Amino acid sequence: MTTPRWEPRRLSAVAVELPEGVTPPGTRGRILLSALRLFAEYGFHGTSIRDLAGATGINSATLYAHFPAKEHVLAELVLLGHAELHQRLQQALVEAPPGPAAQLAALVRAQVGAHADFPLLALVANAELHALSPERAAPALALREQSRELGLRVLRLGVAQGVFRVADPLLAATAIGSMGMQVAHWFGPDQPYTRDQVADTYAGFALQLAGAVVAAPEPAPKTARTSGTTPVKKG
Template sequence: MFAAGTDSWREYGPSQLPEVLQSALRVFAERGYEGASIRGLAAAAGLSVPGMYHHYRSKQDILVNLMEHALVDLIARCREALASAGPEPAARFDALVECMVRFHMFRRAEAFVASTELRSLEPGNRARCVALRDELQGMVADVIEEGCAAGVFSTPYPADAARAVSTLCVGVATWYREDGPLSPDQVVERQLVLLRNLVGRR
């Protein structure tokens, strides 16, 4: 989890996940939830199966902890980004998009698992994670609505635009590579161009 402060939402150091969750994240990212066993998760963490159960009650418990950690971190960063941007809708939109894109680059595995394994959650856990995801989506929708109301954005479909913005930001986690041809700042710049056009920024 990042430490709040001026522009700290842009900063990414090593993951703060507990070691057990870090090893589980690697397994889920490589094999998927269904392809992972509690025995395999324990082995990846260097634990016995009873040792794994000492930390987490089940494979499901591990998954929901990973997903909640990722979503809470992203939401906190987005709040900080919006707070740092000030009241102008265009600046708030840019900050929010940049925050989401950077998260999906620098926390790619967490973001990938959080978006692809929602289907694997049991109903109660799914409801908790969907509520967090809806909170994040609400931020995107609100910023676009603010821009439309101020005459800064011209899209006639703000709700559809909000879903498209989120989809494109989340999609970065599926194709971004650290050794790719674009630097993180270049990726952010290009995504901003695309998404400003999507909302009809004047």
């Protein structure tokens, strides 16, 4: 592939950018940004060294002055994406009000926010990780596992405290994580939502999915007359 084979369809049109402060200066940073766009659109194996160099405005040989191999470009993006998400999740937990409900909401807001702010990075980090050798994928996988456990811990704590009522915390954590992950695939400036609207709505979804008890610490009455668990805003 030298000229695009067809118009991009894998993504909404979104800005090609990396989180603040992590783009290396100079040519190295420009290579990463080109790779971010091309890997997201065509995949790692669907992008050639020459595509990458051409998009960056340099000769293909110049790439090797900045990265020892094509795979290392991907490895850097994948690690960067997982690190950004994990950092945001940790930060969200630190800043969240106490209690599993507020913490779960904060985690989901942070996850959705990360995937909405940097959909290209999230897509590359998740969908192209498999193209890395195990050694170079390992650091990202470790971060992913840690991120996963943040959510699982909050869910289990909430169940133990009677704040959540969920059939299976592990499956619930998986389902909630899946919701947020997919945001990278469809969110963009063409959508009729802001990133905060999506993040807040998804946080509400997560609480409902987890059967969060809204305001009643005392046990529910024996008669099974129940209702929705969170305020609704109609859509």
